[in-house]
Amino acid sequence: METEYLIAIEEFCTSHNIEISFISSLQQSGLIEITTKKESSFIEADQLKQLEKYVRLYYEMDINLEGIETINYLLQRIGSMQDEIRILRNRLRVYENE
Amino acid sequence: MDFVDYYKLLGIEKTATPKEIKSAYRKLARKHHPDLNPNDKDAKRKFQQINEANEVLSDPEKRKKYDQYGKDWQHSEQFEKQQQYQNQNRPSQSGGSRYSQTQSDGDFSDFFESMFGGARGAGRSRQVKYRGEDYTTELQLELIDAYKTHKQTLNVNGEKIRITVPAGIENGQTIKIAGHGGKGINGGPDGDLYITFLISNHPDFKRSGNDLYTTVDLDLYKAVLGGEITIETLSGKVKLNVKPETQNGNKVKLKNKGFPVYKSEGQYGDLYVTYSIKIPTNLSEKQKELFNQLSEM
Numbered sequence: 001m002e003t004e005y006l007i008a009i010e011e012f013c014t015s016h017n018i019e020i021s022f023i024s025s026l027q028q029s030g031l032i033e034i035t036t037k038k039e040s041s042f043i044e045a046d047q048l049k050q051l052e053k054y055v056r057l058y059y060e061m062d063i064n065l066e067g068i069e070t071i072n073y074l075l076q077r078i079g080s081m082q083d084e085i086r087i088l089r090n091r092l093r094v095y096e097n098e
Numbered sequence: 099m100d101f102v103d104y105y106k107l108l109g110i111e112k113t114a115t116p117k118e119i120k121s122a123y124r125k126l127a128r129k130h131h132p133d134l135n136p137n138d139k140d141a142k143r144k145f146q147q148i149n150e151a152n153e154v155l156s157d158p159e160k161r162k163k164y165d166q167y168g169k170d171w172q173h174s175e176q177f178e179k180q181q182q183y184q185n186q187n188r189p190s191q192s193g194g195s196r197y198s199q200t201q202s203d204g205d206f207s208d209f210f211e212s213m214f215g216g217a218r219g220a221g222r223s224r225q226v227k228y229r230g231e232d233y234t235t236e237l238q239l240e241l242i243d244a245y246k247t248h249k250q251t252l253n254v255n256g257e258k259i260r261i262t263v264p265a266g267i268e269n270g271q272t273i274k275i276a277g278h279g280g281k282g283i284n285g286g287p288d289g290d291l292y293i294t295f296l297i298s299n300h301p302d303f304k305r306s307g308n309d310l311y312t313t314v315d316l317d318l319y320k321a322v323l324g325g326e327i328t329i330e331t332l333s334g335k336v337k338l339n340v341k342p343e344t345q346n347g348n349k350v351k352l353k354n355k356g357f358p359v360y361k362s363e364g365q366y367g368d369l370y371v372t373y374s375i376k377i378p379t380n381l382s383e384k385q386k387e388l389f390n391q392l393s394e395m
Contacts, residue, residue: 005287015286045287048229048286048287049229049232049290052229053133056131056133057131057133057134060124060127060131061124061127061128061131062124063128071134075134075136078136079136086268086269086270086271087268087307089269089270090268090269090270090305090306090307091306091307093269093299093304093305093306094304094305094306094311095304096299096304
C-alpha cells in the first residue's frame, strides 16, 4: 500500500496565519485538491509548494483569486512553451557544426 | 558594496506614506517575484532588493534610522551612544547630527555590507515558511554519459548527493530530487533539488529526440558496386550492407540503434546514417585510363 503524506489544512492555516476560507476558495477554483478523512481536511504534501505559492500571491502580492487562476494558467502555458523551445533547440543542434 | 537607495528602488518619494510604500512594493513584487518568474535569476536578484527595501521602509523604526543615518542606519545605536558620550564629555560641541554626519562621510563604509546581511536576516525571520526552499543546479554531461543509466555524485551546498541519471535524459531537461533542497521550517518538509542537464554535442553523433544522426565516408567503389562496411554506433561496431549504386547523401536507418528512450527500458530510437562518398585522389595512369574507358561506354 502506498503511503500518503497529508498535511492538515487547519495546521497549515495556523502556521501561515491565514483563513481556512481561502483554502476552500482555492479548492472551489480547482487550484488545489482537498482530501477529507475522519471529518478533517488535508492536502497532499506534493501540493504544498503550489499552495504556498498561492498564499504568497494572495497575501503578499495582493492578487485576487481570479488573478491567481490566470497566473496559474499562464505559468502552465509558459512551462509548456519552454519545454517546446528546449525540444526545438535540441533538434536544431543536429544542424550545428561543433 | 555601494549604498542602495531604497526609495529609488521602490520608485517612491522620501515622503511616501506607508500605504504608498506597500503599494509600490506590491506593484514591483508582482513584476519580479520568483513565483511569477520561475528560473529567472535576474528577477530573483531584483526581488531580493525590493524585498530588502520594503523590509526597511515598511518598518517605522528601521525607516526612521535609515532616513536619519543613511547607509549606516543599522549602527545608529552605536552612533547614538557615541554621540551621548561626546555630548556628556564635551558639552561645548554642537549637536549629534553634525557628529554623525561627519562619521558617515566615509568612516563607516565597512559596516555597510554587514547592514545588508542584518536586513535580509530580519526579512527571513518575519516570513512564515513551512516547506524548505527549492535548490536548482546544472549538471554537464557528455552525450555518451546520457546513453547509459549511471550514478553520479553531486556537491550541493556542501552536501554530497548521489543520484541516478536515467539513460535517455535530454539536453535542458530538469529532474527533481525530492527532499534534497533547503530544510523545512517548523517541522515542514524539506524543499526539492532541481537538476538541469546540459549535454554536450558529440563530434560524430547528433541527437534529435531519441534518434541519432551520423555521417560515414564511403569510397567510390563500394558506393558503385555495393558491399559491406563496419560503422561505429554508441553501442559498438555494426556491419552494414551498402547497396550498389548508392548516391552521395543517401540515408539509411538502423532501427533501434539510436538513443535510449527516457525511462523506457529496452526501447531505443533509430540511427540515421548519411553516406558521404569520397572520390579517389592521386589516381594512377592505369586508373585514369580505366575511368576514361568507363566514361566512354
